[in-house]
Amino acid sequence: MIWTTTLQLAVRALWRNKVRALLTALGVIIGVASVITMLAVGAGAQERIARQLENLGSNNLTLRSGTVTRGGVRTGAGSNTALTAADAAAIGGLPGVVAVSPTVRTGVQARYRGSNWGTIIEGVTPDYLQVRNWTLEAGAFFTARQVGAAVDICVLGHTVERELFGLVDPVGEIIVLKGLACRVVGVLAEKGASNWGNDQDDVILAPLTTVQRKFMGITHVDRIEVQAEDKTAAATAYKEIQRLLRQRHRLVEGQGNDFRIYNRAELASSAEESASVFAWLLGSIASVSLLVGGIGIMNIMLVSVTERTREIGIRMALGARRRDILWQFLLEALVLSGIGGLVGVVLGVAAALTLGHVSEFEIRIAPWSVVLAFSFAAVIGIFFGLHPARKASDLQPIEALRYE
């Protein structure tokens, strides 16, 4: 039998039951559309997380001072004074380490002429910008020399600049911090809220030594941020830093670390992993609806075979071979799922784009997801069409002819 004729036959048979065909195809349409939309939402979320991690500095390690036990009471992490700027310098010499930034922070009231603003002052070193993946909007950052000399200068976060200066250009101006006059040398670019909802721009940066000596009267640091070349280097540095610091702090075997070390790369990969699990979860929930659509096809094809038993008998009497009958019904199922798939692709892409417009969801339609959803629909057509088609072609000519 000629292919185009079989196809025509299938289309004509479907056309005869337009509403039924449409409703059956609807199952596939909804299935394909939801697979595409859900995969787009999943991929969008993955991309968003990847970007946030990059923002966070995904190859970073964070060191904090450890706990102290005083009279049996263990205080929280960061409560001892073990970490120093010298530790940070030593870590900077390790292989695979790109940048090291020791920091201290404390609360401060800032005044400029008539206005004042309560904020955080953070003591940092020149590597800070690189480690935090941050840039300057105006002015310049501190040099290593300025840090060494504990110069009274500062760089303002965006929020602080807005609160204190309004429209005035702050670079070169003097602000007063806890009675200390500081010259503003730069302004940070706006970074927005952190993942935890803190305003990251509500900060004043000053040289580490300045804050340590003139604001806090300490010599240790709160935390050391280490940036490694890549994720592998971060994993190696994680071990190396522990070894180095235990040696520097003269910790003996059996004695616990007096610092805490966190690997953000690990955090990053677990976040990425959970994002992709999320994406696949959405996709597989959607594909369940596609599966249900396929069952709908099988159901209606079985009905159709029963209804047309006599037709099958007539066709067989007039010379149709088993495979002619098989293809006639299989092609009908394929046309249903194929058309359903095509319409579903169009609707799915449209739905994803609309969702991206009206909601907070980030949407990314990957071409492979469209191909995947469509081929899934076609495979479902074959899979669920095969059983009814077999049933039709296995009929005995006389049985089919006698069927009332």
Place this chain on the structure above:
Amino acid sequence: MNAVPAVIRLSGVHKTYAQDGVNVHALRGIDLDIGAGEFVAIMGASGSGKSTLMHILGCLDAPERGDYWLNGTAVTRLDGDALAAIRNREIGFVFQSFNLLARTTALDNVEMPLVYAGIDKQERRARARAELERMGLGERLLHHPSQLSGGQQQRVALARALVTRPALLLADEPTGNLDSATSGEILQLLKTLNQRGLTVVLITHEQDIAAHAGRRLRMSDGRLEA
């Protein structure tokens, strides 16, 4: 054997089928020769086995025992696809209930066997149209069966049976659903076709219908009476 080559030769054909769990011995040893160009009527009451015989002659069913040659081909040894090809090319069927495809035009109905013969669209159209015109249905090409009278429907069925130019026409109670005037027309048509050389086997339970045939055979209890 006759001087004319046999279109049909049955020898020792038996058939049993199960109906409601009871084995019915429908054919009990049929020997039959039908020569080319014959008009044979097979008569018998219902349950005599004439329908089973017709199914076997039409290659719709296979005999349990015995042999069947159609135009010299040993049909009993053929597989399903080959039987389908035989039904398609060698045999034309006409049924009591017409068995036209509903909601399908007369033209498409007649074209159908040509589709399975693998003939291209243009030739199919032309041959189906010519065959319908010969049956006097040139004005009814695009009508659906429900828009045609019983006699017209049976003529569409005849056109469909003849469009592949078979050597044998099997007609199973072709006038059973028709009034007497229309029955006469259809029988006259069969006679004319037979005179042009077509071998016709007519199955009926009516004496006066069988009277039109050149040779009459009577079946009872699964056997052909002499």
